[in-house]
Amino acid sequence: MRLFRVFSQTSLYIGMISFLYAHEFEASKAFEKLHLHDKLEFHTHFGWESKYVLEGRDSLDGGSLWSSGVETGYEHLFGGVWYGRSSKNDFRELKFNAGVGQENEAYAYHFAFTHISFPVDDDSDDEWEAGFTYHGLPFGGESGLTLVYSEDADGVFIEWGNAIAHRLTEEFELEYTGVLGWNEGFVSDGHDGLNHFSLGVSTEREITSFSALSLHAVQTWPINRDLNKADDLLLRETFHFGISLEAKF
Secondary structure, three states: OHHHHHHHHHHHHHHHHOOOOOOOOOOOOOOOOOOOOOOOEEEEEEEEEOOOEEOOEEOOOOOOEEEEEEEEEEOOEEEEEEEEEEOHHHEEEEEEEEEEEEEOOOEEEEEEEEEEEEOOOOEEEEEEEEEEEEEEEHHHEEEEEEEEEEOOOOEEEEEEEEEEEEEOOOOOEEEEEEEEEEEEEOOOOOOOEEEEEEEEEEEEEEOOOOEEEEEEEEEEEEOOOOOOOHHHHHEOOEEEEEEEEEEEO
16 A cells, blocks of 8 residues: 555656656665676676765765676576665675666666675664666666665555766766655665655766766755654755766676
């Protein structure tokens, strides 16, 4: 019933953001969704984030984050391992991800499971994710909906993401993104309903035939922030940026 209620309420707001186009929408996400091919593919990265923003919240209260990860994909299967650390409060986070997906020229969808471990706090969570992306919008635009369920919080978080790419030169392209977030018990001590809106820009510069330097910047605005709820204290207007070295094999 909760999932049905969230989807029916979210659909009321789709028209509000239809002026945007969309993609895998936050460049700072832990796992990159690989394009699934009939050959084994690997992607690795090592990067730095000026702030660790999740569900619109500055999770480390201004602290930066170093992260590294590896993802692999083959036919309809994908998976990965991600590790993040920060000197802020001696924060450590480890994620294991596995899923299945389908992709063609018009659309892609996926289902995934992620186990999250917090070694310092001796805590963990399991998340289930479903996502759908449509590639056929004008000017190469993409639009997608992602739903994540947390077993620990027994709640759902939904993101409606949009992106469009603009090629400035043969070697230089900018991608613009917009994301609208909705909380329904996922952030347990945050308000339910519309949560945040973000706009971002990213680019990638090829270094060799298999490696690249990636840059991104994101501005996030809170929606309906409730200062009586502890988790909403970190839901605030935030600008953050990141850089990463990536390689694909």
